[in-house]
Amino acid sequence: MSETLKDLRSLSYEKIISRYDNVAKRTVVTRDHYLNEITRRNQEKQTNAMLKYTKWITIMTGVISISTIINVIVAFKLIIK
Numbered sequence: 001m002s003e004t005l006k007d008l009r010s011l012s013y014e015k016i017i018s019r020y021d022n023v024a025k026r027t028v029v030t031r032d033h034y035l036n037e038i039t040r041r042n043q044e045k046q047t048n049a050m051l052k053y054t055k056w057i058t059i060m061t062g063v064i065s066i067s068t069i070i071n072v073i074v075a076f077k078l079i080i081k
Contacts, residue, residue, distance in 0.1 A: 002008075011019075 003011075008016075
């Protein structure tokens with residue numbers, strides 16, 4: 001028998017791992033088990049790459065924004081002279 005969703009969500013991460021390990025001892029492993037783990041790791045790798053790219057895009061956006069502001073200031077000063 002399984003716990004309710006409310007009870008499951010109230011469990012700590014460590015408790016969920018412990019329960020998973022206990023159930024895994026009595027479970028037959030199939031190919032899908034390993035394929036699911038490969039898929040999970042690939043998704044994690046892609047997520048980390050996307051986070052890295054997002055940080056670089058944010059940095060480059062900041063640099064471009066600052067450069068644009070400086071260009072506008074310089075252009076404005078040239079027009080005033």
